[in-house]
Amino acid sequence: MVTDRRDFLVNGIQVACSLSLLGLMKESALRKGKVGGKLPLERTLVVVQLSGGNDGLNMLVPHRQDAYYRARPTLALGRDRLHALGRGFGLHPQMGALARLFEAGKVAAIHGVGYPIPNRSHFRSMEIWHTADPVNRVRDHGWLGKLLDRSCEDPARASMGAIHVGGREIPLALRGETSDPTAITDARGLQLRELQGFASLRNGMTGSRTGEARESAYLRAVAEQSYRVSTRFSRAFERSEKADTPGYGLAQRLRLVAGLIEAGFGLRVLHLELTGFDTHAQQGRLHGALLEELSESLSAFQLDLEARGIDDRVSTLVFSEFGRRAAENGSRGTDHGAAGPVLLVGSRVRPGLHGTPPDLEALQDGDVPFTTDFRSIYTAVEKDWMGVQTSMDLRPMELFV
Amino acid sequence: MLRPWQPRPGEWNDQAATHLLRRAGFGPKKGQVRQMLELGLSGAVETVLTTDTHAEELYRGIEPLLAQGEVSTLQAWWMALILAGGAPLRERTALCWHNHFATSFDKVDDVRLMHRQNELFRREGLGDFRRLLHAVARDTAMLLWLDGGDNLKSHPNENFAREVMELFGLGIGNYTEGDVLEAARGFTGWGTRGRSSVFREKHHDAGMKEVLGMKGTLDAADVIDAVLDHPACARHVAHRLLKEFVAPRPRQEWVDALAEELISNRWDIGATLATLFASTLFFSDEVRRARIASPVELMAFSVRALGVPFAPKRAAQLCAEMGQALFRPPNVKGWDGHEAWVNVGTWIARHNAMVEVAEAKRSTIDSDAPRHATAEAMREELLANVHTPQLDDAVGRALAEAADTPTSIAVAAALVLTSPEFHLV
Structure with missing residues (x-):
């Protein structure tokens, strides 16, 4: 590991170039001479997206409010089963691991996060979170992509890049203009199948073509990037193949993420997803299992980062596109709601409960109204964690130490 | 742009025939391009539209295997139908509807129901879109997927009502939150029992509603009709067809023209595609090789x-x-x-x-x-x-x-x- 890091720093420029080939930065940024020789081991943001609309009220439970128990005759969680966090809130019974992290001062939970005029469409609301724009429909760029773009303009920070781990589609949040994210399913997904004599012939065919159509040029660029980096990736994966990670899918993906961060590709953003939160019916067992996976995986990830000695430069943001209605529906589930809690995990977060706790006696249209604009969390991440200029006109929350 | 293409000498060539076979199906087999060239443009389009018979053994082969409950078997079967090429356009269109009415086994968790929905796309996919949309609204896999499995008057479930407007029928911007809430009331009473979709009168909200300007004691079918009557609906469907068969970012004038064609064909997808595949637009340079293959x-x-x-x-x-x-x-x-x-x-x-x-x-x-x-x-x-x-x-x-x-x-x-x-x- 030490050798790798030294090589990394000594051969800064070479590495920087290969990073651009990794699909982390588009060639245009390179041509503008915007790649510096130094690649400081910078901070990394890990984003865990809870897709489908997490029922925040059953994750961070307001157990002192009778209105909670009235609204949810079958789904409410008894206060004696919760992991108490103080101030009238407790974590879901299956989130013991996260509760222990909270006690250790490594979790910040922010109440009531959302935006004005809640949108109940999964896709539109997710788009809003991904683009940080609740008003205009932005299709091409996400807040993290733009963050990476801005960082590319600063020669000292040109090493940034983003990977989505666990699927094949690049999330909108990661798409930028000059930054060029990639997506991988798992550790095996980047090993090339070769035929004898094929690689040399293929390599003889590289290079752009004049007058080539846009799509064709795009495919060729991606193909060439892929070939040049797959070996490099494979090595990083091998290092991440250690045992003692819980069997949850999210935990496995986070183990890979830890390996990729440690390997020093200069990755700044890693994006993961935990799906299945759209619990309109019979949500009890299903939601519990998801929260358990989340809790156990975040906890294992934190331990892993600590063991690798890189916990100081990694923070994890956990969000969902919306919360759910306060009242349960007739199917023992909950329908799309508005605001919900956001979690930040890491050794450098300002621990504890933040923001205004939801008051279930003061719902708006049956929903928890938002009391913290999600963009004030994004701004904190941009400014106080990633150290780039913020793109949003909002005061950052104080979330990092 | 939808008028028939009249190729000049030499224009109905290998590339044009390959374009037709790759777009309207799953690409040429060895020797098939030559065959198409000999048939001429109209003969080739006719062949594409009428090659519509699966080998019986292959097509029926899935039935005894469904009991195993393995989604990988179902995937393999569909892939086999696609590779065999007995009914390329029908399978191509079924795949288009699978993407349009995207339903996942991951939630439905029932291979028979996924197979039944797939058969629906195959059976109705080249027919009247109105029939297809009505059928999708009652499809059991769809009900489970969008939480219509237990949709009660006391607690209308908005999920299907929202998607039928946002994704299936109209697109964002063509309806209001109020339309979604009212439509959800119209869908109450529908649910599932075992592998069947059922309607239970006592759980249906028979009160007055207003959806997209249509007023009355609307039920599920009325709501679907209100969506179909909305001018954005034909454009939404046309946009989907253009994305699938023509180019990734269809121009507005193409969308308008194809929507008109769809209406004049009384929503018949097959007839609309027949016009499209013979059109100047379909063979224009602008759209050739313009899509990245799935x-x-x-x-x-x-x-x-x-x-x-x-x-x-x-x-x-x-x-x-x-x-x-x-x-x-x-x-x-x-x-x-x-x-x-x-x-x-x-x-x-x-x-x-x-x-x-x-x-x-x-x-x-x-x-x-x-x-x-x-x-x-x-x-x-x-x-x-x-x-x-x-x-x-x-x-x-x-x-x-x-x-x-x-x-x-x-x-x-x-x-x-x-x-x-x-x-x-």
């Missing part, structure tokens, strides 16, 4: 073009690796498609899949045949069958060097299949 297209094009034996189950697995697991779209919006198919991760998956197809080619080569003759034949076959005139000189040179042993034939095939041009359709 994983399913890529598998089918390569396996069919090279005429290699390839297990459908494996083909379906490779599609999943490349980002398109049949019956398991990422969400109700389906696959984004086009450039979203390709990044470093998925390109490596594409590369690996294509190399595997190329290796399968090796097994078809008679190693006793004279080497030189084999090489020549293979070179012609590869370049001719793959039909990518834009393939670079470099590929040609590589083929010349490579094509002299079974192994190097596979290398040559791999060069073609992994060339970026092959992935443009």
